[in-house]
């Protein structure tokens with residue numbers, strides 16, 4: 001069993017203990033789940049019996065984790081599940097309900113599922129329970145209806161973990177011959193509202209096949225409910241994320257994958273095209289996607305562009321998207337932090353890490369002095385770091401020394417003037433005073449862009465996906481200023497940022513602005529996060545020529561070096 005599933009099952013256990021009134025154990029399992037989420041190489045620690053070396057993991061949690069990892073289940077969880085049916089967990093994970101209310105509702109009324117709870121809300125039964133009123137009843141009903149409609153939304157990096165665990169579970173069923181992760185995860189969407197799969201059964205009888213797949217889905221430890229009557233099959237995992245399983249008819253896997261992957265608009269445009277051409281897509285014998293697209297007179301379209309905007313028109317006009325930027329094109333690991341500021345690994349480790357991941361060069365850009373919360377570097381420390389880099393003994397990758405400098409409130413870039421001519425790269429980012437109004441923020445960013453040494457705008461809009469809104473700027477004005485300054489935009493691959501978003505990337509690309517795809521790595525492991533930047537760039541249809549760090553490292557050095565004046 002994969003770490004994400006183990007963590008989720010520990011969280012489920014925590015919830016049961018809380019339902020049982022055992023706060024102490026609930027707290028312990030919750031913290032253990034956090035440790036598992038943060039751990040690399042979990043399997044090795046399990047194999048070597050070293051789980052207890054992790055923070056928040058004692059002997060009994062270690063036993064539970066080892067058991068889950070080996071067999072996918074553990075007796076205590078099975079027992080808890082019979083004691084507390086899934087409706088309690090579904091209720092407890094709804095926003096505005098929580099464990100205590102879920103417990104009261106279940107203990108007094110034993111509803112079989114969320115639909116029953118919704119009916120009880122409508123008839124006013126819930127508001128008569130002690131501790132509940134009309135207002136909380138209304139809120140519970142609203143939460144259930146929203147969950148029914150939308151499920152939950154999660155960020156891509158979380159969705160990927162869940163998607164992989166469920167795919168693994170489906171694949172281990174001997175009756176299932178093929179499982180592909182589709183949907184928004186395959187399209188690299190930064191917010192995921194559904195885990196979608198295309199699945200092929202060995203059973204050629206469609207009804208039996210669908211039934212088997214539904215059974216398999218229901219057996220997954222994290223699945224709380226399955227709607228067998230819907231097509232595609234719909235289930236919900238603990239926490240409320242929706243999953244959709246499209247079961248392919250024999251020989252028709254191609255269309256099933258396309259249907260499970262594309263945005264609704266993309267799929268319906270293809271359907272219209274099929275009607276125009278007199279093709280019945282559900283009867284088209286095609287085991288792969290390319291055959292289906294070909295039948296529709298189109299090239300195979302990369303999943304990232306299947307957003308239902310104008311990709312089909314572009315393809316008809318001759319674009320086959322075969323030259324979109326790829327991870328392999330990226331030569332320079334850009335925007336990396338070390339222990340000098342708030343990174344977890346040393347300069348030497350970061351350089352080696354970049355080389356081991358196939359990059360020819362790395363930019364070391366720790367925070368600037370103004371970022372005191374991140375231990376930013378002043379002039380002396382920046383000089384000392386330059387000396388450390390110069391003294392590296394035959395580094396495995398070229399090292400460009402730079403800084404990630406704060407754009408201060410008045411638009412000043414926080415870099416010591418003495419160092420401007422000596423640094424290989426300056427990334428200018430907004431880190432504080434996010435809440436300036438649109439006028440103030442637009443002025444601030446444009447003032448920074450007017451500095452002759454402005455070269456790269458770091459995590460431009462400062463958003464955190466689903467957690468913090470982008471800064472308020474008049475984006476067209478800012479992009480015009482940037483195009484004039486000949487600066488570049490960073491596409492930040494930190495999975496919590498994913499900034500700039502594809503729509504604005506396209507706005508910038510139309511002005512001829514160049515991009516740097518960055519990992520904003522605070523550890524060796526996070527260097528790989530540049531893959532998310534590549535995902536965003538492909539959704540915005542960027543090509544290799546649009547991306548500075550897809551050129552040979554020697555050229556990149558010249559392109560990003562700040563002009564002193």
Ligand SMILES: [Zn+2]
Pocket residue numbers: 404429431458459
């Ligand atoms: Zn930053």
Ligand SMILES: [Zn+2]
Pocket residue numbers: 335337404520
């Ligand atoms: Zn950074």
